[in-house]
Amino acid sequence: xxxxxxLLALAAAAAVPVAPASPDAxxxxxxxxxxxxxxxxxxxxxHCETMVSANPRNPKNLLGASIVMGRPxxxxxxxxxxxxxxxxxxxxxxxxxxxxxxxxxxxxxFGIGGTAYFLGLSEGMNFYRSEDGGKTWSKAIPLGKxxxxxxxxxxxxxxxxxxxxxxxxETDEKGSKEIEDLIMRRRVVLFRSTDDGRSFIGPVEVAKxxxxxxxxxxxxxxxxxxxxxxxxxxxxxxxxxxxxxxxAIFSISTDGGVTFSPKRxxxxxxxxxxxxxxxxxxxxRIDGISGPIFGVxxxxxxxxxxxxxxxxxxxxRFRLLLSSSSxxxxxxxKPHPVDASASADASEYLPVVAVNPDGVVxxxxxxxxxxxxxxxxNAYFTASLDGGETFLPKVRVSSQVSKPLGAGNLRPGxxxxxDRGFVVIYTLSGISRWAQGGDYIGMTADSDGVxxxxxxxxxxxxxQLSTARIRVATEPPAKPPALEAAVxxxxxxxxxxxxxxxxxxxxVRMPVRLKNESKExxxxxxxxxxxxxxxxxxxxxxxxxxxPTFLNSANGKRGIGATYDYxxxxxxxxxxxxxxxxxxxxxxxxxxxxxxxxxxxxxxxRGNVAKKEEKK
Numbered sequence: 037x038x039x040x041x042x043l044l045a046l047a048a049a050a051a052v053p054v055a056p057a058s059p060d061a062x063x064x065x066x067x068x069x070x071x072x073x074x075x076x077x078x079x080x081x082x083h084c085e086t087m088v089s090a091n092p093r094n095p096k097n098l099l100g101a102s103i104v105m106g107r108p109x110x111x112x113x114x115x116x117x118x119x120x121x122x123x124x125x126x127x128x129x130x131x132x133x134x135x136x137x138x139x140x141x142x143x144x145x146f147g148i149g150g151t152a153y154f155l156g157l158s159e160g161m162n163f164y165r166s167e168d169g170g171k172t173w174s175k176a177i178p179l180g181k182x183x184x185x186x187x188x189x190x191x192x193x194x195x196x197x198x199x200x201x202x203x204x205x206e207t208d209e210k211g212s213k214e215i216e217d218l219i220m221r222r223r224v225v226l227f228r229s230t231d232d233g234r235s236f237i238g239p240v241e242v243a244k245x246x247x248x249x250x251x252x253x254x255x256x257x258x259x260x261x262x263x264x265x266x267x268x269x270x271x272x273x274x275x276x277x278x279x280x281x282x283x284a285i286f287s288i289s290t291d292g293g294v295t296f297s298p299k300r301x302x303x304x305x306x307x308x309x310x311x312x313x314x315x316x317x318x319x320x321r322i323d324g325i326s327g328p329i330f331g332v333x334x335x336x337x338x339x340x341x342x343x344x345x346x347x348x349x350x351x352x353r354f355r356l357l358l359s360s361s362s363x364x365x366x367x368x369x370k371p372h373p374v375d376a377s378a379s380a381d382a383s384e385y386l387p388v389v390a391v392n393p394d395g396v397v398x399x400x401x402x403x404x405x406x407x408x409x410x411x412x413x414n415a416y417f418t419a420s421l422d423g424g425e426t427f428l429p430k431v432r433v434s435s436q437v438s439k440p441l442g443a444g445n446l447r448p449g450x451x452x453x454x455d456r457g458f459v460v461i462y463t464l465s466g467i468s469r470w471a472q473g474g475d476y477i478g479m480t481a482d483s484d485g486v487x488x489x490x491x492x493x494x495x496x497x498x499x500q501l502s503t504a505r506i507r508v509a510t511e512p513p514a515k516p517p518a519l520e521a522a523v524x525x526x527x528x529x530x531x532x533x534x535x536x537x538x539x540x541x542x543x544v545r546m547p548v549r550l551k552n553e554s555k556e557x558x559x560x561x562x563x564x565x566x567x568x569x570x571x572x573x574x575x576x577x578x579x580x581x582x583x584p585t586f587l588n589s590a591n592g593k594r595g596i597g598a599t600y601d602y603x604x605x606x607x608x609x610x611x612x613x614x615x616x617x618x619x620x621x622x623x624x625x626x627x628x629x630x631x632x633x634x635x636x637x638x639x640x641x642r643g644n645v646a647k648k649e650e651k652k
Contacts, residue, residue, distance in 0.1 A: 065419075065421055065428060065508060065510045066428075066509050067417060067418070067419060067428055067431045067507075067508055068506070068507045068508075068509050068607075068608040069417070069432075069433055069504055069506055069607045070505035070507075070607045070616075071549075071605060071606060071607045071609070072434060072435045072502050072503075072504050072607070072619050073124060073125075073126075073502065073503050073504060073617065074500060074501070074533045074547075074620070075117050075490070075500075075502065075503055076102070076104070076117070076126075076128065076501040077128075077533070077534060078106060078128055079444075080443075080496070080534075081104065081105040081106055081110070081466075081498060082104075082105045082444060082445045082447075082465065082467070082470070083102040083103070083104050083105075083466075083498075083499050083500055083501045084103045084466050084470035084473050084492055084499055085102060085103045085140070085141065085470060085473075085474030085475060086101065086102045086142075086473075086476075086477045086491060086492060086501060087100065087101045087142055087143055087144045087478035088100040088101070088478040088479065088480050088488055088489075088490035089144040089480050090146070090480045090481070090483065090488065091150050091169060091482075092150065092192055092483055093146075093149065093150035094169070095122065095483045095484045095486065096119070096121055097118075097119070097120055097152075097169045097170070098119040098123050098480070098488060099116060099118055099145075099154070099170045100116070100117040100118075100144065100478070100490045100501065100503070101116050101143065101144045101154060101478075102114070102117070102492075102501055103139070103141075103142060103470070103474070105447070105449050107138055107449070109449060109450055110447060110449035110450065111138050111449035111450060112138055112449060112451075113130075113134040113135055113158075114131070114139035114140065114141075114154075114157075114158070115128055115129065115130060115131075115134065116131070116142075116154045116173075117129070117501065118169065118170030118171065120169065122486070123503050123505055124615060124617050127171075129171075129173065131154075131176070133159075133176045134156065137159045139158040139162075141156060141157045141184070141185055141186055142154070142156045143156065143186060143187060143188040144478075145189065145190055145201070146190065147199065147201065147232045148190060148191070148198060149199070150169070151165055151167055151232050151233065152165070152166035152167075152168075153165060153188065153190075153233055154170075155186060155203065157183060157184070157186065158176075160179065160180055160182075160183070161178070161180060161183040161203075161205065162177065162178055162179070163176070163233060163236070165232070165233050165234070177233075177234075177235070179227060182207050182208060183205045183206070183207050183225075184206045184251075185206050185252055186205035187203065187205065187252050187253065187254045187255055188201070188202070189201075189202050189255045189256065189257055189263075191257045191261055191263075192257065192334075193257060193258075193259055193260065193261050195260050196261055197261040197292040198261070199232065200229065200261075200293070201228065201232070201236075202226060202228050202263060202293055203226065203228075203238070204224055204226050204242065204252035204255050204265055205224070205225060206222055206223070206224055206251050206252055207222070207224075207239065208221055208222060208223075209221040209244070218272070218275060220245060220247055220248055221245070221247075222244070222250045223242070223243065223244045223245060223250060224241075224242045224243050224265070225240060225242060226238055226239065226240050226265070227240075228240075228292065240293065242265055242287055242289075242296045243267060243299050245269060247272065248269050248271060248276075249269065249270040249271070249272065250267055250268070250269055251267060251268045252265070252266075253266040253268055253284075253327070253328060253329060253330065254266065254330055256332040256342065257332075258332065258340045258364065259334070259335055259339055259340050261290075262288055262289070262364065263288065263289040263290075263292070264286060264330070264364070264365065265286060265287045265288065265289065265296065266328065266330050266344070267284075267285050267286060267287070267299070268282050268284055268285075268305075268328070269282065269283040270283075273310050276310075277310055277311075278309065279310065280306060280307065280308055280309040281304045281305060281307070282304070282305040283301065283303075283304055283305070284301075284305060285300060285301055285302060286365050287299055288300075288364065288365065300365060300366075302344055302359070302368055303328070303346070303371060305327050305346050305348055306348045306349055307325040307327075307349055308325075308349035312349065313325065317471065320409075320411060320441065321383075321404075321409070321411060322385075322404070322411060322412075322438075322440055322472055323353070323383035323384075323385045323404055323410050324385050324471060325347055325348075326347040326354070326386050326387060326472070326476075327347075328344045329346070329387065329476065330342060330344050330389070331389040331390055331397065332391060333391050333397075333423070334393060334395075335393070335395075336394055338362075338395050338423040340362075341361070341424070342360060342361045342364070342365060343358065343359075343389050343424055344359050344360070344361075344368070345357065345374065345387050345389050345399065346387075347385055347387065353380075353381075353382065353383040354383045354384055354385050355374075355375075355378070355383075355384055356375055356384045356387055356401060357371040357372065357373060358371065358374050358424060359371040360423070360424045374387070374401070374418075374427070375401075375418075377429070377430075379405050379406070381404065381406065381408040382403050382404060382405035383404045384401050384402070384404075385401065385402055385403075386401060386402045386472050386473060386474065386476070386477050387399060387401035388400050388401070388476070388479040388489065390479045390480055390487060391481065392481035392482075392486075392508075393481070393483060393485055394485055395423070396419050396421055396508050397419060397420040397421075398417065398419050398479065398481060398487040398508065399418050399420075399427070400415065400416070400433070400477075400479045400506075401415070401416055402414070402415055402438075402472070402473070402491070403416055411439075412439050412440075413437070414432055414434045414437060415434040415491055415493070415502075416430045416432055417430065417431055417433050417487070417489065417506055418431070419508045421508070421510070428508075433489065433504055434493060434495075435607070436495040437495065438493050438494040438495055439494055439495060439497060440466075440467065440473070440492075440494025440497065440498070441494075441497070442494070442496065442497020442498055443497065443498070444496070444499075445465060445467045445494065445498050446465050446467050446468075447465055448463040448464060448465045449464060451463070466499050470492075473491065473492030473499050474492060477489070477492065485508075486505050486507050487505075487507070487508075488503055488505065489503060489504065489506065490502075490503050491503075496534075513610070516559065516610065516611075518646065518647040519646060519647060520644065520645060520646075521642065521643075521644055522642070522643065522645045523640060523641070524558055524641050524642065524643045525639075525640055525641045527552065527554035527556070528558065528562075529551050529553050530641075531548075531549045531550075531551045532546065532548055533547035533549070534547075537633060540630075541626070542626050542628075542629075542630050543624060543626050543627075544584070544623075544624070544625040544626070544627060544633055545622050545624055546624075546625060547620035547621070547622050547623075548564070548600070548620060548622075549605075549618050549619065549620045550562055550564070550602055550605070550612065550618045550641065551615075551616070552613065552616055552617075553614075553615070555614050556614065556645065557611045557612070557614065558611065558643050558644065558645060559610070559612070559643060559644040559645065560602065560610075560611075560612070560643065561601070561602070561643070561644070562602035562603065562618070562641065563590070563600065563601055563602065563642050563643075564599065564600045564640070564641050564642075565597065565598070565599045565639065565640045565641075566589075566595070566597065566598045566638070567596065567638045567639060568596070568636070568637070568638030569583045569595065569596060569636065569637060569638075570583065571636055582627065582628055582629065582632050582634060582635060583628065583635075584625040584626060584635050584637075585625065585628075586598040586623070586625060587624040587625065587626055588622075588623070588624040600621055600623060602621060605618035605621055606618055606619070607619060612643075
């Protein structure tokens with residue numbers, strides 16, 4: 037990963053004017069947010085720059101990725117994360133080349149037949165394949181050195197280039213001597229594969245930067261197989277001290293990535309100038325400029341409509357804009373604010389856009405709304421059902437506030453390079469390099485229409501990976517079955533996010549989830565009651581009991597009989613389906629001894645089940 041002197045924030049897209057209220061609220065479209073799921077469980081370290089993809093053949097198979105400050109010396113590597121249950125549980129994978137050499141700029145994807153793809157920058161640009169959905173991976177397929185900010189897309193159409201895999205990225209022209217003359221000689225190139233990612237042709241030049249930077253943004257495939265290649269022309273910061281705009285442009289290939297149209301304009305992105313950008317990067321704020329990311333309608337009544345969203349600087353804060361094109365980029369609608377109702381203290385950043393098979397445009401973004409210092413944020417989602425003309429009111433996705441200025445994000449990781457006869461040390465931390473959580477984040481829409489954002493969440497003080505299932509419902513809510521209260525301990529188990537402990541206060545913070553491990557749907561409200569704090573054998577044998585004090589039970593009890601209420605832990609869902617989990621409720625326990633935190637807790641879980649019909 038090239039260490040840039042200019043922080044080129046990528047992003048992802050968004051939009052949010054408010055749709056007219058429906059006369060019948062019961063049948064109005066609504067956004068249903070599932071529980072927040074912790075993806076990363078590999079340490080109190082920063083996870084930044086995220087991406088996620090859904091298997092077109094199996095919507096339960098998801099592949100995510102992130103930069104993780106997780107090498108033995110604390111420096112960054114890329115890591116894939118895979119789920120086979122629609123995002124309720126995840127397994128991480130460490131690739132040998134990433135562990136050995138470090139990495140950045142991760143990308144994920146799937147082939148038209150379901151082969152999983154992972155792409156990242158290490159010593160060079162490496163491509164990996166998995167034919168079992170992401171469980172096991174091939175050796176790295178090297179694509180050369182000197183690449184930056186690579187992007188990946190697969191042609192899922194039935195057109196002449198169906199199944200073709202494309203990679204775009206930024207690289208230097210041959211013979212570039214930027215250090216000596218401070219002149220940028222950048223270009224965007226393309227690789228293509230016609231054999232499911234086993235081999236690639238390229239690099240083939242798409243466009244030159246003409247003395248400025250030229251970054252590749254996420255390419256799209258239109259319904260006839262045409263390849264839309266967005267790019268961002270950015271200033272040569274060493275020489276263009278007064279420049280205040282980036283220029284979003286694009287090229288199109290209609291022959292499967294062999295030849296390309298001339299560069300064409302999309303929009304100017306106002307970032308406020310080099311000084312404003314540098315000051316913001318050192319300020320401790322977590323917002324920032326996010327330059328266009330793109331989505332395309334795969335085939336509804338808005339077929340091939342292209343959406344572009346970005347942030348721009350407006351009076352010291354960042355606001356989201358959305359523009360669209362219905363003629364393959366020839367013309368673009370006037371950019372309009374995504375969240376016109378945002379408060380004056382809100383700075384919006386890291387948007388991402390995805391369009392599901394029904395043409396619903398989903399937009400996910402982070403916002404500092406409610407936090408004037410812009411050092412905390414929440415995640416939001418909105419959606420459009422009319423081709424981006426209007427959007428439903430935004431809904432908060434994150435169940436807790438992100439507070440990323442913690443030790444896990446601020447701890448620098450060292451990297452060593454050989455340069456001009458020196459052994460050079462670079463250090464960076466999650467916050468110093470990726471204050472927002474990355475130059476881009478990911479979201480995908482699976483073949484069932486469910487949206488899966490994949491975002492860096494700093495609720496613990498270190499960016500961890502979070503996700504949630506989001507559905508835009510257009511049908512009336514289903515009438516629930518007749519229910520009866522029941523003990524469901526035989527159908528539900530407890531699962532845990534990483535715990536925290538404060539030795540000075542003897543307080544354990546234990547995030548606990550409920551997981552439905554049965555074959556039947558269960559219904560709230562759910563409660564967990566503490567029935568035992570010692571095994572009967574321990575009591576009968578007279579052994580000492582390390583009995584914790586429960587500090588935050590729902591009923592105020594501090595020992596046996598304490599209960600925890602999970603009635604609000606389903607997000608916007610009205611039931612807990614098989615294999616699904618709730619959001620985490622943090623149990624606060626105080627130990628009797630500062631150095632003895634081994635507890636025994638016998639619990640009973642209660643909920644509701646569908647009444648069985650009486651036999652006549």
